[in-house]
Amino acid sequence: MQDTQISLVQASFAKVVPIADTAAGLFYADLFETAPEVKPYFRGTDITEQGKKLMMTLGTVVNGLHNLDAIVPVAEQLAIRHVAYGVQAEDYAKVGASRLRTLNKGLGDAFPPEVEAAWTAAYTTLSGVMIAAAYPTETQTAD
Template identity: 70%
Template sequence: MTPDQITLIQDSFAKVAPISDAAAEIFYARLFEIAPEVKPYFTNDMTEQGAKLMATLGVVVKGLRDLDKIVPVAQQLAVKHVDYGVKAEDYAPVGASLIYTLEKGLGDDFTPDLKDAWTEAYTVLSGVMIEAAYGQAAAE
C-alpha cells in the first residue's frame, strides 16, 4: 500500500464511521446473500456484531501507517476465528462484502482509485490472516 492509498482509505472511512450501524447492516446482508454458508458462524446479536466489526475496522484503518502493530492483532484475530469454524475461503466473500458496503455507503465518492486502495489493503491483511490461521499454502 502506498501512502496515498492509506490516506484515501482513512479519509473514506471517516465518511463511513458516522453511518457505521447502516454500513454494518449492509455488510452482513451482502455477506449472507453471497455466502450463506457463513451465517452459522454468527450466533450473537447482529447489532453487537456489527458494532464489533466497525470498531475493528476503525482500529485497522487508523493503524495502516504502522502495520507492525496491526499485523499481530490481525493474526490473533484470524487464529481465534478458526474456533468459530471460519475457513480460508471465507475471506473472499468478506472482502467482496466490504467493497460492496463501501461502494453503497460512499456512493459517488467510491472512486476506482479508492476501490483499488481498499482492495489492496484487504488483500494484504487477509493474506496475513489466512497465513497465520491456516499456513502459507492457504494464503497463496
C-alpha cells in the same frame, strides 16, 4: 501499501464512521445474501453488537495502516480465534467482496475506482497475513 492508498482508505472510512451502524447492517445483509454458508458462524450472535465490534475493529485497522507492524499481530490473533468459529481460508474473499459492495453502496460517488483499489490493497494485505496465521499448513503447501 502506498501512502496514497492509505490516505484514500482513511479518508473514505472517515465518511463511513457517521453511518457505522447502517454500514455494518448493509455489510452483514450483503454477506449473508451472497455467502449464506457463513451465516452459521454467527449463530447465537447479536448481529447489531457484532456490527459494532466489526466497525470498531475496522476503525483500529484503518487508523493503524501506517504502522502495520503494530496491527499485524492483532490481525493474526483475530484470525486464529476465527478458526474456532469455523471460518475457512476461502471465506476471506467472500468477506472482502461484501466489504467492497457495502462501501460502494454506502459511499456512492465517494467510492471511485482509485478508492476501491486502495481498499482492495488494504484488505488483500491484511487478509493474506490473517490467512497465513490461521492456516499455516495451507499457505505453506500453496507456496
